Amino acid sequence: MPKPQSWQLDPASYPFSHRTETRFADMDLLGHINNVAMAGLFEHGRGMFNHTIGVQRRAPGQRWLIVSVAIEYIAEAHFPQHVDVACGILRVGSSSWQIASAAFQGGECKATCITTIVLTDEQGPAPLPQDLREEFERLSVKTA
Template sequence: MPEVCAATDGQLRFRTQETLRFGDQDVQGHINNAVYSTLLECNRVAFQTTGKCLVLEPTQNVVVAAIAIDFLRELHWPATVEIRLGVTRIGRSSFDFAQEIWLGETRVSRARSTQVLMVRATRKPTPLSEDQRQQLSDWFTS
């Protein structure tokens, strides 16, 4: 599991780090655009599994309903990137994340996604509990 950074400056306070792999490169010599999605996924999964940010019931899981990624700069191997996350909306059974990928002081990508809380057995949306709503609101960004 990636390290969860304790830094709280800026709006997207949940932070993880990922090391880029040689195999993440494409024929043009930069990190393939599909890898950005994987980096963002690792950050979201860490947010949902650290036990500190969003506590799920054993009968629940979270799925991605929508995602949009803006590619702002190229990434090159070797490097370690920081992925940042904040909550931008809390609905009845869904919530939205804003995420960014940073290489040092340079933002290389930003993304927006909608997550839906589901019951594992039925695969149907289920309302967020008051505790879950509070947990998400702790990470709210304007």
Template sequence: MNAPTRLDSTPQLEDFPYRLSDNVRFADLDPNQHVNNAVYATYFETGRVTLMKDRAYGLMPEGLAWIMVRLDIHFRAELRWPNRIELGLGVARFGRTSVTFDQVVFSEGKCIASAQAVTVLIDEKTRKPTPLTAEIVKNFQPWIRRGLDVAQPKF
């Protein structure tokens, strides 16, 4: 069982094994001159998709796809342009057909936003959820969030 995540606990970037850097774009700003709340979904998507679509990791078997079913975002601080961001991702939970990720956006060493994203594995033809395989779960092991005891599915 996963330990519950406290909403007010501040994530640490080093707990997220998958990381990449990106830029805040001028187009990301709203009339308040900070990054618009809707843009964070795109930042989190960038982190997930960059990991999942890299065929070298074996997370997207032929004929299968991942779909987003839930995204919960906690906004922690303002982010302005120009700026660099660090995106972090770690697996938080395995379900029968799903993988839940904890994700973060950091800038200048500060956690700007955190999220939990639930993705479901589907068959591309039928568009129906399909169970995770032992191979997919094995391939996700390097990306488990540090500090979590993630229960492994039984096959």
């Protein structure tokens, strides 16, 4: 398992954070938040981030698709403490971008997530509009 980079473990590295509650149903038999529930927490945090930055704005016939999601589990998270999912843009390509996320509980990073998303149209990958690129630049994670 790759070791997370130091910036990934620092909530201040991320320009956006969303607090969400854990649920009793999120626990596994060992008493911690299970991996599927953690993936759902990341999905919810990423959805709130995307909604906040207006990723839904796109030309007719375009849509964005998740290409990959990579989650690294660092420490156990527990119910009933809330989880803060922090997000920011890690990389921007010609038609894709990566969102870096981290789940914090009690100020400690419990897991990290890198999601790659691509903008598409009827012909395949579509170039990112300049206004969205500028928004992504503004919301980049601080890696140094």
